[in-house]
Amino acid sequence: MSDKEEMASDGSLNVTLTLRLLMHGKEVGSIIGKKGETVKKMREESGARINISEGSSPERIVTITGPTEGIFKAFSMIAQKFEEDITAAMTNSNVTSKPPVTLRLVFPGSQCGSLIGKGGSKIKEIRETTGAQVQVAGDMLPDSTERAVTISGTPQAITQCVRHICSVMLESPPKGATIPYRPKAMPAGAHAVLAPQHHAQAFAIPGQYAFAHQDLTKLHQLAMQHIPLPSLGQSHPTIPGLDASAHTSSxxxxxxxxxxxxxxxxxxxxxxEIRQVSGAHIKIASATDGSPMRQVTITGSLASISVAQYLINARLSSMLTGLGVL
Known part of the structure; x- marks a missing residue:
């Protein structure tokens, strides 16, 4: 048995892995805490090593290394902290539904195929088993061979999702050398898409990883694979009566x-952009006198509605936590 392997308490093999997260300054500040107390507690209780990259970039890399159980515990604590942040932000707002917690993994591109699975089967299985949303960026992150994998849901769903992702990493090791993504410092006076308080030129999904416009259609295609329906491109679906394009919901x-x-x-x-990406028809009712709420009606296939809701929640979550670009 190598020095990177040990027996877990239940007798199963507990392997040391490394997962990398992409975060923004405010997210990083949240997990560091006052005088570093929060991240210190996370390190002590999880047993995982949690390292945060230095630099003046609006993005930071958070590296989590340790036995698999330690990684799950660290992710659970990070997701729980973000959940608390969202709850606190909602205290003084009128938002009726709580946006999901969102984390962004930086994942070797050579392993993304295994994570998605044939015809999207693996990523659909993960979504259905855990209840978490999982999105894989279509293109590599700049100057790297890694992609952003966004996971979104309750802290419990996210932790279960990370368990599945670790299994994929162990079963399908990366092929060839991985060129890691390193966030670049923002040039002085630049309007960064990813920086808080700036207007974005690209649409940003939860956690504010801004996808280039060409990735939006890929996001849509991946989302189509997340539901138990035949491919929308099939003129003769394999399961009669489940042609998503023919069944409109609201x-x-x-x-x-x-x-x-x-x-x-x-x-x-x-x-x-939300209409274009989701393929759904979205109608926003006019303001009613005296009412603090506006009615938004989303019409389309189940897949289209799911994507539209996901993206709308992303905007609300971004605004609530102060991380987003408006």
């Missing part, structure tokens, strides 16, 4: 007036 959301602008965007830019 979902209504109530969104506070104060936040409707963040969903619409400048001159309707954000709502138009």
């Amino acid at each position: 979902q209504e959301l109530a969104i506070p007036n104060d936040f409707i602008g963040c969903i619409i965007g400048r001159q309707g830019s954000k709502i138009n």
Whole structure:
């Protein structure tokens, strides 16, 4: 048995792994805590090594290394901390539904195929088993062979999702050398898409990893694979009566007036992008006199509605936690 392997308490093999997270300054500050107390507690209780990259970049890399159980504990604590942040942000707001916790993994591109599975089967299985949303970016992160993998849901769902991801990493090791993603410092005076308080030129999903525009269609395609329906491109679905394109549903959301602008965007830019990515028809009702809420109706296939809700929640979550670009 190598020095990187040990027996877990239940007798199973406990292997040392490393997972990398992409975070922004405010997220990093949250897990560091006052005088580093929060991250110190996470290290002590999880037994995992948690290292945070230095630099002036708006993005930071958080590296978590340890036995698999230690990694699960560290992720559980980080997700729980972000959940507390969202709850605290909601205290003084009128938002009716709690946005999901979102973490962004930096994942070797050579292992992404195994994570997605044939025809999206693996990623669909993970989503259905854990209840977490999982999205894999279509393109590599700049100057690297890694991709962003966004996981979103309750802290419990995220932790279960990480268990599945670790299994994929162990079963399908990376092929060839991995060129790690290193965030670059923001040039002085630059309008960074990823920096808080700046207007983004690309649509940003939860946690504010901004996808280039060409990735939006790939996000949509991946989302299509997440539901137990045949491919939308099939003219003759393998399961009769489950052609998603032919079955239209409708979902209504109530969104506070104060936040409707963040969903619409400048001159309707954000709502138009959400419509384009999801393929859903989205109607925002006019403001009712005296009502603090606006009715939003989403119509389309189950897949389209799911993607639209996911992206709308992303905007709300970003605004609530102060991480987002409006």
